[in-house]
Amino acid sequence: MGKVYLTGAGPGEVELLTVKALRVIREADVIIYDRLANPDILKEAKNGCEFVYVGKEDGRHIMPQDDINETIYQNALKTENVVRLKGGDPFVFGRGGEEAAYLQERGVKFEIIPGITSAISVPAYAGIPVTHRGVAVSFRVVTAHESPNKKESQIPWDNYKTDDTIIFLMGLHNLPKIAKKLIDIGKDRTCPCAVISKGTTKDQIVIVGTLEDIVQKAKDIPTPALIVVGKVVELREQLKWFEESI
Numbered sequence: 001m002g003k004v005y006l007t008g009a010g011p012g013e014v015e016l017l018t019v020k021a022l023r024v025i026r027e028a029d030v031i032i033y034d035r036l037a038n039p040d041i042l043k044e045a046k047n048g049c050e051f052v053y054v055g056k057e058d059g060r061h062i063m064p065q066d067d068i069n070e071t072i073y074q075n076a077l078k079t080e081n082v083v084r085l086k087g088g089d090p091f092v093f094g095r096g097g098e099e100a101a102y103l104q105e106r107g108v109k110f111e112i113i114p115g116i117t118s119a120i121s122v123p124a125y126a127g128i129p130v131t132h133r134g135v136a137v138s139f140r141v142v143t144a145h146e147s148p149n150k151k152e153s154q155i156p157w158d159n160y161k162t163d164d165t166i167i168f169l170m171g172l173h174n175l176p177k178i179a180k181k182l183i184d185i186g187k188d189r190t191c192p193c194a195v196i197s198k199g200t201t202k203d204q205i206v207i208v209g210t211l212e213d214i215v216q217k218a219k220d221i222p223t224p225a226l227i228v229v230g231k232v233v234e235l236r237e238q239l240k241w242f243e244e245s246i
Helices: 019-027 039-044 065-078 096-105 118-125 172-184 231-239
Strands: 003-008 030-033 050-053 081-086 109-113 139-143 165-169 192-197 205-210 225-229
Touching (some): 003 065, 003 096, 065 096, 118 165, 225 231
Parallel strands (some): 003 109, 030 081
C-alpha cells in the first residue's frame, strides 16, 4: 500500500507552489488533480506518471466526491506515491478533510501539504491586503458556493455586519445575492468591493466597485473569481503592482 499526499497547488501562479509540493509532484506515480490546479504544474512530473482528472465545475462534475475518495484509495493500493493535487489549500473549502478521513478509515497513510490559499494571495496580487493597520484588524473567509439542494443557507449572514474584511470564494454566480444580503444586514451600500478573476495569473482581471454597483460592473467577468468586501479594497489604487509587472 502506498502513501497519499494531499497537496495544495496554490492559487494559480506556478511559482507559488511550495518547495515540498514540488518535490512530491516530481516523485509521484499518480497525480489526481482538479480544475483549479494549474495544468502547467503537471509538467514537473516524472516520465510515466499517470494523470487522473477529477475536476468540478458548476453543474458539471467529472466525478462525484465519493468516487474521488475511492479513486484516491484505489490508486494508493497499487502505487507507492499518490499526489492528490488540489487548487489553493486542501483544508480551505477543498474537501481535503473528507479525503483524509476516508483514507484514515481504510488504513492508508497520508500527509497534508498545505498550499497558499487564494483567500489571501489573490487579493495580494490585486494590491489588496486583507488586513491593514488602521483599516482592518481581521478578515473572514466564506464559501459562497452552497448546494442549491440545501433548504436553508449555512452562511450566518447576520454575523457579518461588523466584519472588517470579507473574502468570498467560489461565489461569482451568487454575487447578486451576496451584495443584497450584506446591504440587508446593514452594510453601507457604498462599502468598497472587488471581484478578482483568474488571480495571480497573466489573465488576472480586477473589477472595483461598491455593494451597490459591483453586480453590474462585474457581470461579464470570467470564473474562477474571488470577491473582497471591505475598506481594504480602497488600498488597491496605491498598492497595485502585478499588472505593471506582467
